[in-house]
Amino acid sequence: MPELPEVETVRRQLEPLLVGRQILGFRVMPGAERLLRGRSDTSIDAQLNGAVFTTVTRRGKYLGLNLDSEQVVVVHLRMTGSLRFRARDYEEESFTRAIFTLDAGDQLRFVDVRKFGTIDLVDQMDDALPELGPEPLSDEFTTEALWQELRGRQQPIKSALLDQRNVAGIGNIYADEALFLSHLNPEAPAGSLRPAERRLLRQSIRQVLEDGVAHGGASFRDYTDVDGSEGEQQYFVRVFRRTDEPCDDCGAIIRRIIVGGRATHFCPKCQPVRQRGRLVKSTRPSRSAGARSTL
DNA sequence: CGTTACCTGAAA
DNA sequence: TTTCAGGTAACG
Numbered sequence: 001m002p003e004l005p006e007v008e009t010v011r012r013q014l015e016p017l018l019v020g021r022q023i024l025g026f027r028v029m030p031g032a033e034r035l036l037r038g039r040s041d042t043s044i045d046a047q048l049n050g051a052v053f054t055t056v057t058r059r060g061k062y063l064g065l066n067l068d069s070e071q072v073v074v075v076h077l078r079m080t081g082s083l084r085f086r087a088r089d090y091e092e093e094s095f096t097r098a099i100f101t102l103d104a105g106d107q108l109r110f111v112d113v114r115k116f117g118t119i120d121l122v123d124q125m126d127d128a129l130p131e132l133g134p135e136p137l138s139d140e141f142t143t144e145a146l147w148q149e150l151r152g153r154q155q156p157i158k159s160a161l162l163d164q165r166n167v168a169g170i171g172n173i174y175a176d177e178a179l180f181l182s183h184l185n186p187e188a189p190a191g192s193l194r195p196a197e198r199r200l201l202r203q204s205i206r207q208v209l210e211d212g213v214a215h216g217g218a219s220f221r222d223y224t225d226v227d228g229s230e231g232e233q234q235y236f237v238r239v240f241r242r243t244d245e246p247c248d249d250c251g252a253i254i255r256r257i258i259v260g261g262r263a264t265h266f267c268p269k270c271q272p273v274r275q276r277g278r279l280v281k282s283t284r285p286s287r288s289a290g291a292r293s294t295l
Numbered sequence: 296c297g298t299t300a301c302c303t304g305a306a307a
Numbered sequence: 308t309t310t311c312a313g314g315t316a317a318c319g
Contacts, residue, residue, distance in 0.1 A: 003313055034301090061314080078314050080303085095303090114302045116314065130315085155296070164315085171313050221305085221312060240313090261298065263311085 002077045004136070004169030005212025005233065006223050007061050010083055013226040015056040017085045018065065018108070023048045025101040032097035035112070035119055041098070044121050047071065048100070057125065060132050060168030064125040074120040074128035075110070080222045081117030084109045113222065132168040136205050141167065143202045150190040150198075157193070158186035159260035161205070170205065173218055173233075173240045176265045177208040180239045185271045186257070186264045192274070211236060239265040 002010070026048050028041040036044065051067040058064065063083070065073040075083065084093070088105035098119060100108040110119060120128035133149060134141040149166035150157070160166055161175040170178070179186050181204035184197060193201065217223060217231030220241060224230055238248055243256040243265060252269035 006313070076314085079312065112302095113304065114312090116301065159297090162314085173313055218313070223313065260296095262314095 002061065002081070002217065002223050003171030003174050003212070004058075004061060004209050005174070005215075006217035006225075006231065007058055007063060007077065007169070008213050009217040009225055009231060010077075011056050011058045011063055014063075014065075014083060014085065017226065018053040018056060020052060021106070022050065022052045022103040023067075023100055024103060025049065026098070027101075028098045029096060032112075032115055034115065035097055035110070035117055037118055037120065039121070047121060048073075059125060059129060059135070060164055061171070062125070062129060066125075070123065072122055072125045072128070074118075074122060074125055076118045077112070078114070078116035078118070080114045081110065081112040082222075082224055082228075083226060084111055084228060085226050131165045133164065133166045134168065136167050136169055136209055141202065141206070143199045146202050146205075147193075147198050150193065153190035155190050156187045156259050157184055157190045157201075158262070158264055160190035162260065162262065167205065169209065172262050172264075173220070173237065174205070174208045174212060176240045177237055178204040180266060180271060181207060183270055185273050186259050186266050188274055239267060241265065 026041060026045040028036060051069040051071065053065060054068050055066045056063065057066060061076060063075040065075065086107045086109055093109065093111055095111050095113045096109050097112045097115065098110040102108060110117065122128045134145050146167065150160055153160055158175055158179060161170050161178065162172065178201065182197065182201045184201060212218060212233045215231055215233040215236060216225065218233035219230035220234050239254050242254045245254050246252065247254055247267040247270060250267065250269045252267050254265055255268055257264050
């Protein structure tokens with residue numbers, strides 16, 4: 001569920017709540033053992049005990065809860081995970097999968113209906129991360145860096161944006177929104193973008209992610225922040241889950257298709273299938289015909 | 296490369 | 308009852 005803006009919202013809320021707080025215990029609830037990916041909660045509990053949070057960082061959709069013990073708790077929320085900071089004696093919540101007990105009895109809870117989320121304890125955040133592309137809101141995310149990943153690819157541009165090895169942090173909402181702002185058809189081959197389209201796509205990605213962060217993330221279904229409240233970005237989307245509604249810009253009816261197995265929303269008029277090269281109907285048929293034989 | 300599996304509840 | 312879901316890893 002959470003994409004970069006939702007995870008960044010959690011990071012910003014969590015940091016001031018956690019920094020300086022000490023961990024007194026950690027446990028995983030019965031039936032949720034898989035979230036530790038094979039490790040036992042007792043071994044993690046032993047390593048965490050007494051450690052103090054120093055900073056909270058983010059890489060793509062991953063959160064790093066950094067400790068003064070030079071270790072990092074790396075969390076991925078996947079589809080339905082959330083981190084809740086709860087004061088001592090706060091009521092129990094359904095679907096709580098793991099609990100960090102802090103000094104004074106407060107708790108950091110990992111709540112996750114579908115049990116896809118993960119928690120790792122490592123010495124360096126990178127140790128828990130798969131191959132990830134550039135951070136889209138950093139300076140390293142240039143048009144050239146983006147094109148480096150897209151060039152030569154036949155895959156639909158939508159699928160390429162969801163591949164975390166190309167760019168880190170984009171998910172289904174922001175991929176559709178960025179493609180709408182870019183006037184790009186989601187099924188266009190990733191490697192087919194013209195230079196101007198690449199620049200616009202890079203800028204659109206940054207725009208939609210920055211807007212998402214500014215609105216505290218999007219809450220379409222499950223996403224809630226650290227105290228359980230919702231974001232506002234769902235009120236600002238242009239196409240995502242607006243199937244059969246008129247496009248804000250042109251009034252055409254927004255369509256929903258499946259691309260790479262994911263629901264995909266777009267405006268067929270603003271994001272048309274690009275015209276193929278028009279070799280047949282050239283404006284100067286007599287001169288160009290013999291001169292050029294290649295595409 | 297696209298498809299399937301992993302889970303579970305809400306909505307259609 | 309069936310379909311769907313802000314994600315990814317493991318398939319074929």
